[in-house]
Amino acid sequence: MSRTRTHTRTRTRTRTRTHARVRTRRRTRSIGAALLAGATLFALSGCGKADMTKQASPFAAAKATKSVTLSVQTWVGAQANVAVAKYLLEHELGYHVDTVQVDEIPAWDALSQGRVDAILEDWGHPDQEQRYIRDKGTITAGGGNGVTGHIGWWVPKYWADRHPDVTDWKNLNKYADQLRTSESGNKGQLLDGSPSYVTHDKALVKNLKLDYEVVFAGSEAAQITQIQQFAKQKKPFLTYWYEPQWLFNQVPMVEVRLPPYTDACAQKGEADPGAVDCAYPTTPLQKFFNTEFAKSGTTASAFLKNFAWSKEDQNEVSEMIAAQGLSADEAGKRWVEKHPDVWRKWLPKHE
Incomplete structure:
Protein backbone atom coordinates (compact mmCIF):
# COMPACT_ATOMS: atom_id res chain seq x y z
CA MET A 1 0.00 0.00 0.00
CA SER A 2 5.37 2.21 -1.83
CA ARG A 3 1.97 -0.44 0.34
CA THR A 4 5.47 1.88 -1.21
CA ARG A 5 3.95 1.23 -3.94
CA THR A 6 6.34 2.89 -6.51
CA HIS A 7 5.84 5.06 -9.45
CA THR A 8 8.50 3.31 -11.18
CA ARG A 9 8.17 0.46 -9.42
CA THR A 10 9.78 -0.95 -10.82
CA ARG A 11 7.29 1.74 -6.63
CA THR A 12 9.56 4.09 -7.11
CA ARG A 13 5.43 3.63 -5.51
CA THR A 14 8.79 5.85 -7.30
CA ARG A 15 5.35 3.83 -4.56
CA THR A 16 8.02 4.12 -5.92
CA ARG A 17 4.41 0.82 -3.29
CA THR A 18 7.05 2.88 -5.47
CA HIS A 19 4.47 4.68 -6.91
CA ALA A 20 3.36 4.00 -3.74
CA ARG A 21 1.72 1.32 -0.85
CA VAL A 22 4.58 2.86 1.55
CA ARG A 23 0.65 -0.17 0.59
CA THR A 24 0.00 1.66 6.48
CA ARG A 25 -1.97 -0.54 5.66
CA ARG A 26 -2.37 -1.19 9.75
CA ARG A 27 -4.29 -2.97 11.02
CA THR A 28 -1.41 -4.55 12.41
CA ARG A 29 -1.64 -6.87 15.26
CA SER A 30 -0.53 -5.56 18.63
CA ILE A 31 3.05 -6.02 19.60
CA GLY A 32 4.88 -5.62 22.85
CA HIS A 150 -1.31 -2.02 -8.78
CA ILE A 151 -2.01 1.40 -7.31
CA GLY A 152 -4.59 3.80 -8.62
CA TRP A 153 -7.53 6.05 -7.89
CA TRP A 154 -10.86 4.37 -7.29
CA VAL A 155 -14.52 5.29 -6.88
CA PRO A 156 -17.34 3.09 -5.56
CA LYS A 157 -19.11 1.03 -8.19
CA TYR A 158 -22.55 2.20 -7.03
CA TRP A 159 -21.52 5.78 -7.87
CA ALA A 160 -19.76 4.91 -11.13
CA ASP A 161 -22.87 3.05 -12.28
CA ARG A 162 -24.84 6.30 -11.97
CA HIS A 163 -22.06 8.49 -13.41
CA PRO A 164 -19.96 6.36 -15.82
CA ASP A 165 -17.87 9.31 -16.99
CA VAL A 166 -16.38 9.77 -13.50
CA THR A 167 -14.00 6.92 -14.32
CA ASP A 168 -12.09 9.22 -16.69
CA TRP A 169 -9.78 11.67 -14.88
CA LYS A 170 -10.68 14.41 -17.35
CA ASN A 171 -14.16 14.51 -15.83
CA LEU A 172 -13.14 14.55 -12.16
CA ASN A 173 -13.45 18.33 -11.76
CA LYS A 174 -17.07 17.99 -12.82
CA TYR A 175 -17.69 15.99 -9.64
CA ALA A 176 -15.41 17.82 -7.20
CA ASP A 177 -18.31 19.55 -5.44
CA GLN A 178 -19.89 16.15 -4.64
CA LEU A 179 -16.66 15.05 -2.97
CA ARG A 180 -16.08 18.00 -0.65
CA THR A 181 -15.52 17.23 3.02
CA SER A 182 -14.66 19.25 6.09
CA GLU A 183 -11.02 18.21 5.60
CA SER A 184 -10.82 19.17 1.92
CA GLY A 185 -12.47 22.60 2.25
CA ASN A 186 -13.89 23.97 -0.98
CA LYS A 187 -12.14 21.28 -3.04
CA GLY A 188 -13.01 17.67 -3.67
CA GLN A 189 -11.38 15.11 -1.40
CA LEU A 190 -8.88 12.54 -2.66
CA LEU A 191 -8.57 10.14 0.26
CA ASP A 192 -5.10 8.73 0.90
CA GLY A 193 -3.93 6.39 3.67
CA SER A 194 -0.79 6.88 5.71
CA PRO A 195 1.47 9.92 5.18
CA SER A 196 4.33 7.39 5.18
CA TYR A 197 3.18 5.97 1.85
CA VAL A 198 5.34 7.08 -1.05
CA THR A 199 2.75 8.39 -3.49
CA HIS A 200 2.53 10.94 -6.29
CA ASP A 201 -1.02 11.99 -5.62
CA LYS A 202 -0.23 15.59 -4.74
CA ALA A 203 1.85 15.90 -7.90
CA LEU A 204 -0.90 14.34 -9.99
CA VAL A 205 -3.54 16.68 -8.59
CA LYS A 206 -1.33 19.67 -9.33
CA ASN A 207 -0.06 18.59 -12.75
CA LEU A 208 -3.47 17.46 -14.00
CA LYS A 209 -5.00 20.71 -12.70
CA LEU A 210 -7.59 18.94 -10.59
CA ASP A 211 -9.74 20.79 -8.07
CA TYR A 212 -8.95 18.32 -5.30
CA GLU A 213 -7.17 18.17 -1.96
CA VAL A 214 -5.25 15.09 -0.85
CA VAL A 215 -6.46 14.14 2.63
CA PHE A 216 -4.62 11.49 4.66
CA ALA A 217 -6.70 9.11 6.76
CA GLY A 218 -3.60 8.36 8.85
CA SER A 219 -3.26 4.64 8.22
CA GLU A 220 -4.59 1.90 6.00
CA ALA A 221 -6.94 0.81 8.76
CA ALA A 222 -8.35 4.32 9.13
CA GLN A 223 -8.72 4.61 5.37
CA ILE A 224 -10.62 1.32 5.24
CA THR A 225 -12.93 2.51 8.00
CA GLN A 226 -13.71 5.70 6.09
CA ILE A 227 -14.35 3.81 2.86
CA GLN A 228 -16.68 1.41 4.69
CA GLN A 229 -18.57 4.34 6.24
CA PHE A 230 -18.98 6.02 2.86
CA ALA A 231 -20.19 2.75 1.34
CA LYS A 232 -22.66 2.09 4.14
CA GLN A 233 -24.25 5.46 3.46
CA LYS A 234 -23.91 5.08 -0.32
CA LYS A 235 -21.92 8.31 -0.47
CA PRO A 236 -19.51 9.07 -3.32
CA PHE A 237 -15.78 9.04 -2.67
CA LEU A 238 -12.49 9.13 -4.55
CA THR A 239 -9.62 7.24 -2.97
CA TYR A 240 -6.05 6.17 -3.53
CA TRP A 241 -6.17 2.39 -3.36
CA TYR A 242 -4.39 -0.70 -4.55
CA GLU A 243 -4.58 -4.33 -5.52
CA PRO A 244 -4.36 -6.91 -4.06
CA GLN A 245 -6.73 -5.83 -1.29
CA TRP A 246 -9.46 -7.78 0.45
CA LEU A 247 -11.70 -4.71 0.79
CA PHE A 248 -12.78 -5.08 -2.86
CA ASN A 249 -14.72 -8.15 -1.71
CA GLN A 250 -16.85 -5.94 0.55
CA VAL A 251 -16.87 -2.61 -1.30
CA PRO A 252 -16.71 -3.05 -5.11
CA MET A 253 -14.77 -0.18 -6.67
CA VAL A 254 -13.98 0.97 -10.19
CA GLU A 255 -10.63 2.45 -11.16
CA VAL A 256 -10.40 5.98 -12.54
CA ARG A 257 -8.37 6.05 -15.75
CA LEU A 258 -5.40 8.36 -15.29
CA PRO A 259 -3.03 9.31 -18.14
CA PRO A 260 -1.32 6.05 -19.17
CA TYR A 261 1.86 5.05 -17.38
CA THR A 262 4.96 5.25 -19.59
CA ASP A 263 8.67 4.73 -19.06
CA ALA A 264 9.23 8.36 -20.01
CA CYS A 265 6.86 9.48 -17.27
CA ALA A 266 8.60 7.20 -14.79
CA GLN A 267 12.01 8.61 -15.71
CA LYS A 268 10.66 12.11 -15.32
CA GLY A 269 9.34 11.15 -11.91
CA GLU A 270 12.70 9.72 -10.85
CA ALA A 271 14.36 13.03 -11.66
CA ASP A 272 11.59 15.08 -10.05
CA PRO A 273 8.75 13.34 -8.17
CA GLY A 274 6.78 16.56 -8.39
CA ALA A 275 6.67 16.26 -12.17
CA VAL A 276 4.72 12.98 -12.32
CA ASP A 277 1.60 13.26 -14.46
CA CYS A 278 0.68 9.67 -15.33
CA ALA A 279 -0.86 6.58 -13.76
CA TYR A 280 0.88 4.23 -11.38
CA PRO A 281 2.46 1.13 -12.92
CA THR A 282 1.45 -2.47 -12.49
Whole structure:
Protein backbone atom coordinates (compact mmCIF):
# COMPACT_ATOMS: atom_id res chain seq x y z
CA MET A 1 0.00 0.00 0.00
CA SER A 2 5.37 2.21 -1.83
CA ARG A 3 1.97 -0.44 0.34
CA THR A 4 5.47 1.88 -1.21
CA ARG A 5 3.95 1.23 -3.94
CA THR A 6 6.34 2.89 -6.51
CA HIS A 7 5.84 5.06 -9.45
CA THR A 8 8.50 3.31 -11.18
CA ARG A 9 8.17 0.46 -9.42
CA THR A 10 9.78 -0.95 -10.82
CA ARG A 11 7.29 1.74 -6.63
CA THR A 12 9.56 4.09 -7.11
CA ARG A 13 5.43 3.63 -5.51
CA THR A 14 8.79 5.85 -7.30
CA ARG A 15 5.35 3.83 -4.56
CA THR A 16 8.02 4.12 -5.92
CA ARG A 17 4.41 0.82 -3.29
CA THR A 18 7.05 2.88 -5.47
CA HIS A 19 4.47 4.68 -6.91
CA ALA A 20 3.36 4.00 -3.74
CA ARG A 21 1.72 1.32 -0.85
CA VAL A 22 4.58 2.86 1.55
CA ARG A 23 0.65 -0.17 0.59
CA THR A 24 0.00 1.66 6.48
CA ARG A 25 -1.97 -0.54 5.66
CA ARG A 26 -2.37 -1.19 9.75
CA ARG A 27 -4.29 -2.97 11.02
CA THR A 28 -1.41 -4.55 12.41
CA ARG A 29 -1.64 -6.87 15.26
CA SER A 30 -0.53 -5.56 18.63
CA ILE A 31 3.05 -6.02 19.60
CA GLY A 32 4.88 -5.62 22.85
CA ALA A 33 6.63 -2.55 24.13
CA ALA A 34 10.02 -4.03 23.39
CA LEU A 35 9.05 -4.64 19.76
CA LEU A 36 7.73 -1.11 19.40
CA ALA A 37 10.94 0.24 20.83
CA GLY A 38 12.94 -1.92 18.47
CA ALA A 39 10.94 -0.77 15.46
CA THR A 40 11.51 2.82 16.48
CA LEU A 41 15.21 2.16 16.81
CA PHE A 42 15.26 0.66 13.32
CA ALA A 43 13.44 3.62 11.86
CA LEU A 44 15.79 6.10 13.47
CA SER A 45 18.88 4.22 12.45
CA GLY A 46 17.49 3.81 8.94
CA CYS A 47 17.03 7.52 8.57
CA GLY A 48 20.41 8.55 9.81
CA LYS A 49 22.88 5.69 9.83
CA ALA A 50 22.40 3.73 6.64
CA ASP A 51 26.12 3.08 6.34
CA MET A 52 26.56 1.45 9.75
CA THR A 53 28.19 -1.92 9.89
CA LYS A 54 26.09 -5.04 10.29
CA GLN A 55 24.31 -5.22 13.62
CA ALA A 56 22.59 -8.15 15.23
CA SER A 57 18.85 -8.06 15.63
CA PRO A 58 17.87 -7.03 19.19
CA PHE A 59 15.35 -9.88 18.98
CA ALA A 60 17.91 -12.57 18.20
CA ALA A 61 17.10 -15.89 19.83
CA ALA A 62 19.34 -17.64 22.30
CA LYS A 63 22.65 -18.88 21.00
CA ALA A 64 22.39 -22.10 18.97
CA THR A 65 18.71 -21.49 18.29
CA LYS A 66 17.79 -21.20 14.62
CA SER A 67 16.41 -17.69 14.26
CA VAL A 68 14.99 -15.47 11.52
CA THR A 69 13.85 -11.85 11.74
CA LEU A 70 11.23 -10.70 9.21
CA SER A 71 10.27 -7.14 8.37
CA VAL A 72 6.53 -6.52 8.52
CA GLN A 73 5.41 -3.66 6.32
CA THR A 74 2.48 -1.64 7.54
CA TRP A 75 -0.21 -2.88 5.13
CA VAL A 76 -2.25 -5.99 5.78
CA GLY A 77 -1.16 -7.83 2.63
CA ALA A 78 2.43 -7.69 3.85
CA GLN A 79 1.28 -8.89 7.25
CA ALA A 80 -0.41 -11.83 5.54
CA ASN A 81 2.84 -12.85 3.82
CA VAL A 82 4.73 -12.79 7.10
CA ALA A 83 1.98 -14.57 9.03
CA VAL A 84 2.14 -17.60 6.76
CA ALA A 85 5.92 -17.61 6.39
CA LYS A 86 6.34 -17.29 10.17
CA TYR A 87 3.99 -20.18 10.91
CA LEU A 88 5.73 -22.50 8.47
CA LEU A 89 9.24 -21.51 9.56
CA GLU A 90 8.30 -22.27 13.16
CA HIS A 91 6.16 -25.37 12.74
CA GLU A 92 7.71 -27.05 9.70
CA LEU A 93 11.35 -25.94 9.83
CA GLY A 94 11.95 -25.44 13.56
CA TYR A 95 12.95 -21.77 13.54
CA HIS A 96 12.39 -19.04 16.10
CA VAL A 97 10.88 -16.12 14.15
CA ASP A 98 10.85 -12.48 15.22
CA THR A 99 8.87 -9.85 13.35
CA VAL A 100 9.54 -6.14 13.33
CA GLN A 101 7.28 -3.49 11.81
CA VAL A 102 9.33 -0.93 9.90
CA ASP A 103 8.26 1.67 7.36
CA GLU A 104 9.28 1.09 3.77
CA ILE A 105 12.48 3.08 3.42
CA PRO A 106 13.87 2.38 6.92
CA ALA A 107 13.20 -1.30 6.24
CA TRP A 108 15.84 -1.24 3.51
CA ASP A 109 18.38 0.26 5.90
CA ALA A 110 17.54 -2.36 8.54
CA LEU A 111 17.87 -5.12 5.95
CA SER A 112 21.23 -3.81 4.77
CA GLN A 113 22.53 -3.68 8.33
CA GLY A 114 21.36 -7.21 9.09
CA ARG A 115 18.82 -6.07 11.65
CA VAL A 116 16.20 -7.96 9.68
CA ASP A 117 16.79 -10.87 7.34
CA ALA A 118 14.03 -10.47 4.78
CA ILE A 119 11.37 -8.20 3.31
CA LEU A 120 8.62 -10.30 1.73
CA GLU A 121 6.76 -7.60 -0.16
CA ASP A 122 8.26 -4.54 -1.81
CA TRP A 123 6.43 -2.39 -4.32
CA GLY A 124 9.49 -0.98 -6.02
CA HIS A 125 12.23 1.32 -4.72
CA PRO A 126 14.74 1.83 -7.57
CA ASP A 127 16.95 4.19 -5.56
CA GLN A 128 17.28 1.69 -2.72
CA GLU A 129 17.93 -1.16 -5.14
CA GLN A 130 20.73 0.83 -6.77
CA ARG A 131 22.32 1.74 -3.46
CA TYR A 132 22.11 -1.52 -1.57
CA ILE A 133 22.05 -4.19 -4.29
CA ARG A 134 24.21 -2.85 -7.08
CA ASP A 135 26.49 -0.40 -5.24
CA LYS A 136 26.94 -1.90 -1.75
CA GLY A 137 25.96 -5.51 -2.29
CA THR A 138 24.46 -5.75 1.20
CA ILE A 139 21.00 -6.72 -0.07
CA THR A 140 20.12 -9.49 -2.52
CA ALA A 141 16.99 -9.73 -4.66
CA GLY A 142 14.85 -12.68 -3.56
CA GLY A 143 12.50 -12.91 -6.54
CA GLY A 144 8.79 -12.25 -6.80
CA ASN A 145 6.30 -13.25 -4.11
CA GLY A 146 3.79 -14.26 -6.78
CA VAL A 147 1.50 -11.26 -6.40
CA THR A 148 1.15 -8.39 -8.87
CA GLY A 149 0.41 -5.03 -7.33
CA HIS A 150 -1.31 -2.02 -8.78
CA ILE A 151 -2.01 1.40 -7.31
CA GLY A 152 -4.59 3.80 -8.62
CA TRP A 153 -7.53 6.05 -7.89
CA TRP A 154 -10.86 4.37 -7.29
CA VAL A 155 -14.52 5.29 -6.88
CA PRO A 156 -17.34 3.09 -5.56
CA LYS A 157 -19.11 1.03 -8.19
CA TYR A 158 -22.55 2.20 -7.03
CA TRP A 159 -21.52 5.78 -7.87
CA ALA A 160 -19.76 4.91 -11.13
CA ASP A 161 -22.87 3.05 -12.28
CA ARG A 162 -24.84 6.30 -11.97
CA HIS A 163 -22.06 8.49 -13.41
CA PRO A 164 -19.96 6.36 -15.82
CA ASP A 165 -17.87 9.31 -16.99
CA VAL A 166 -16.38 9.77 -13.50
CA THR A 167 -14.00 6.92 -14.32
CA ASP A 168 -12.09 9.22 -16.69
CA TRP A 169 -9.78 11.67 -14.88
CA LYS A 170 -10.68 14.41 -17.35
CA ASN A 171 -14.16 14.51 -15.83
CA LEU A 172 -13.14 14.55 -12.16
CA ASN A 173 -13.45 18.33 -11.76
CA LYS A 174 -17.07 17.99 -12.82
CA TYR A 175 -17.69 15.99 -9.64
CA ALA A 176 -15.41 17.82 -7.20
CA ASP A 177 -18.31 19.55 -5.44
CA GLN A 178 -19.89 16.15 -4.64
CA LEU A 179 -16.66 15.05 -2.97
CA ARG A 180 -16.08 18.00 -0.65
CA THR A 181 -15.52 17.23 3.02
CA SER A 182 -14.66 19.25 6.09
CA GLU A 183 -11.02 18.21 5.60
CA SER A 184 -10.82 19.17 1.92
CA GLY A 185 -12.47 22.60 2.25
CA ASN A 186 -13.89 23.97 -0.98
CA LYS A 187 -12.14 21.28 -3.04
CA GLY A 188 -13.01 17.67 -3.67
CA GLN A 189 -11.38 15.11 -1.40
CA LEU A 190 -8.88 12.54 -2.66
CA LEU A 191 -8.57 10.14 0.26
CA ASP A 192 -5.10 8.73 0.90
CA GLY A 193 -3.93 6.39 3.67
CA SER A 194 -0.79 6.88 5.71
CA PRO A 195 1.47 9.92 5.18
CA SER A 196 4.33 7.39 5.18
CA TYR A 197 3.18 5.97 1.85
CA VAL A 198 5.34 7.08 -1.05
CA THR A 199 2.75 8.39 -3.49
CA HIS A 200 2.53 10.94 -6.29
CA ASP A 201 -1.02 11.99 -5.62
CA LYS A 202 -0.23 15.59 -4.74
CA ALA A 203 1.85 15.90 -7.90
CA LEU A 204 -0.90 14.34 -9.99
CA VAL A 205 -3.54 16.68 -8.59
CA LYS A 206 -1.33 19.67 -9.33
CA ASN A 207 -0.06 18.59 -12.75
CA LEU A 208 -3.47 17.46 -14.00
CA LYS A 209 -5.00 20.71 -12.70
CA LEU A 210 -7.59 18.94 -10.59
CA ASP A 211 -9.74 20.79 -8.07
CA TYR A 212 -8.95 18.32 -5.30
CA GLU A 213 -7.17 18.17 -1.96
CA VAL A 214 -5.25 15.09 -0.85
CA VAL A 215 -6.46 14.14 2.63
CA PHE A 216 -4.62 11.49 4.66
CA ALA A 217 -6.70 9.11 6.76
CA GLY A 218 -3.60 8.36 8.85
CA SER A 219 -3.26 4.64 8.22
CA GLU A 220 -4.59 1.90 6.00
CA ALA A 221 -6.94 0.81 8.76
CA ALA A 222 -8.35 4.32 9.13
CA GLN A 223 -8.72 4.61 5.37
CA ILE A 224 -10.62 1.32 5.24
CA THR A 225 -12.93 2.51 8.00
CA GLN A 226 -13.71 5.70 6.09
CA ILE A 227 -14.35 3.81 2.86
CA GLN A 228 -16.68 1.41 4.69
CA GLN A 229 -18.57 4.34 6.24
CA PHE A 230 -18.98 6.02 2.86
CA ALA A 231 -20.19 2.75 1.34
CA LYS A 232 -22.66 2.09 4.14
CA GLN A 233 -24.25 5.46 3.46
CA LYS A 234 -23.91 5.08 -0.32
CA LYS A 235 -21.92 8.31 -0.47
CA PRO A 236 -19.51 9.07 -3.32
CA PHE A 237 -15.78 9.04 -2.67
CA LEU A 238 -12.49 9.13 -4.55
CA THR A 239 -9.62 7.24 -2.97
CA TYR A 240 -6.05 6.17 -3.53
CA TRP A 241 -6.17 2.39 -3.36
CA TYR A 242 -4.39 -0.70 -4.55
CA GLU A 243 -4.58 -4.33 -5.52
CA PRO A 244 -4.36 -6.91 -4.06
CA GLN A 245 -6.73 -5.83 -1.29
CA TRP A 246 -9.46 -7.78 0.45
CA LEU A 247 -11.70 -4.71 0.79
CA PHE A 248 -12.78 -5.08 -2.86
CA ASN A 249 -14.72 -8.15 -1.71
CA GLN A 250 -16.85 -5.94 0.55
CA VAL A 251 -16.87 -2.61 -1.30
CA PRO A 252 -16.71 -3.05 -5.11
CA MET A 253 -14.77 -0.18 -6.67
CA VAL A 254 -13.98 0.97 -10.19
CA GLU A 255 -10.63 2.45 -11.16
CA VAL A 256 -10.40 5.98 -12.54
CA ARG A 257 -8.37 6.05 -15.75
CA LEU A 258 -5.40 8.36 -15.29
CA PRO A 259 -3.03 9.31 -18.14
CA PRO A 260 -1.32 6.05 -19.17
CA TYR A 261 1.86 5.05 -17.38
CA THR A 262 4.96 5.25 -19.59
CA ASP A 263 8.67 4.73 -19.06
CA ALA A 264 9.23 8.36 -20.01
CA CYS A 265 6.86 9.48 -17.27
CA ALA A 266 8.60 7.20 -14.79
CA GLN A 267 12.01 8.61 -15.71
CA LYS A 268 10.66 12.11 -15.32
CA GLY A 269 9.34 11.15 -11.91
CA GLU A 270 12.70 9.72 -10.85
CA ALA A 271 14.36 13.03 -11.66
CA ASP A 272 11.59 15.08 -10.05
CA PRO A 273 8.75 13.34 -8.17
CA GLY A 274 6.78 16.56 -8.39
CA ALA A 275 6.67 16.26 -12.17
CA VAL A 276 4.72 12.98 -12.32
CA ASP A 277 1.60 13.26 -14.46
CA CYS A 278 0.68 9.67 -15.33
CA ALA A 279 -0.86 6.58 -13.76
CA TYR A 280 0.88 4.23 -11.38
CA PRO A 281 2.46 1.13 -12.92
CA THR A 282 1.45 -2.47 -12.49
CA THR A 283 4.17 -4.10 -10.43
CA PRO A 284 5.19 -7.68 -9.69
CA LEU A 285 5.85 -7.53 -5.92
CA GLN A 286 9.34 -8.52 -4.85
CA LYS A 287 11.21 -10.08 -1.94
CA PHE A 288 14.60 -8.88 -0.73
CA PHE A 289 17.10 -10.51 1.65
CA ASN A 290 20.11 -9.43 3.61
CA THR A 291 22.99 -10.72 1.47
CA GLU A 292 24.62 -12.73 4.26
CA PHE A 293 21.28 -14.38 4.98
CA ALA A 294 20.70 -15.08 1.29
CA LYS A 295 24.10 -16.78 1.01
CA SER A 296 23.81 -18.64 4.30
CA GLY A 297 22.53 -21.85 2.73
CA THR A 298 20.05 -22.30 5.58
CA THR A 299 16.68 -23.96 5.14
CA ALA A 300 15.11 -20.62 6.11
CA SER A 301 16.73 -18.74 3.23
CA ALA A 302 15.86 -21.53 0.79
CA PHE A 303 12.26 -21.58 2.01
CA LEU A 304 11.80 -17.82 1.70
CA LYS A 305 13.27 -17.85 -1.80
CA ASN A 306 10.63 -20.42 -2.72
CA PHE A 307 7.78 -18.49 -1.08
CA ALA A 308 5.32 -17.36 -3.77
CA TRP A 309 1.55 -17.42 -3.76
CA SER A 310 -1.43 -15.82 -5.48
CA LYS A 311 -3.43 -12.64 -4.94
CA GLU A 312 -6.34 -14.80 -3.85
CA ASP A 313 -4.19 -16.56 -1.25
CA GLN A 314 -2.97 -13.27 0.18
CA ASN A 315 -6.44 -11.73 0.23
CA GLU A 316 -7.78 -14.77 2.08
CA VAL A 317 -5.33 -14.25 4.93
CA SER A 318 -5.65 -10.47 4.83
CA GLU A 319 -9.41 -10.62 5.20
CA MET A 320 -9.13 -12.93 8.19
CA ILE A 321 -6.84 -10.40 9.88
CA ALA A 322 -8.50 -7.14 8.91
CA ALA A 323 -12.17 -8.04 8.57
CA GLN A 324 -12.66 -11.08 10.80
CA GLY A 325 -10.46 -9.87 13.64
CA LEU A 326 -8.13 -12.85 13.81
CA SER A 327 -4.58 -12.40 14.96
CA ALA A 328 -1.97 -12.68 12.24
CA ASP A 329 -0.69 -15.90 13.81
CA GLU A 330 -4.14 -17.49 13.84
CA ALA A 331 -4.89 -16.38 10.27
CA GLY A 332 -1.60 -17.83 9.10
CA LYS A 333 -2.30 -21.11 10.88
CA ARG A 334 -5.76 -21.44 9.34
CA TRP A 335 -4.49 -20.77 5.83
CA VAL A 336 -1.66 -23.29 6.23
CA GLU A 337 -4.07 -25.97 7.45
CA LYS A 338 -6.33 -25.34 4.45
CA HIS A 339 -3.72 -25.12 1.66
CA PRO A 340 -0.96 -27.74 2.06
CA ASP A 341 -0.96 -28.18 -1.72
CA VAL A 342 0.38 -24.64 -2.06
CA TRP A 343 2.95 -24.34 0.71
CA ARG A 344 4.54 -27.79 0.51
CA LYS A 345 6.17 -26.63 -2.72
CA TRP A 346 8.07 -23.97 -0.76
CA LEU A 347 9.84 -26.39 1.58
CA PRO A 348 13.48 -27.10 0.71
CA LYS A 349 13.72 -30.45 -1.05
CA HIS A 350 15.87 -32.06 1.61
CA GLU A 351 13.18 -31.23 4.14
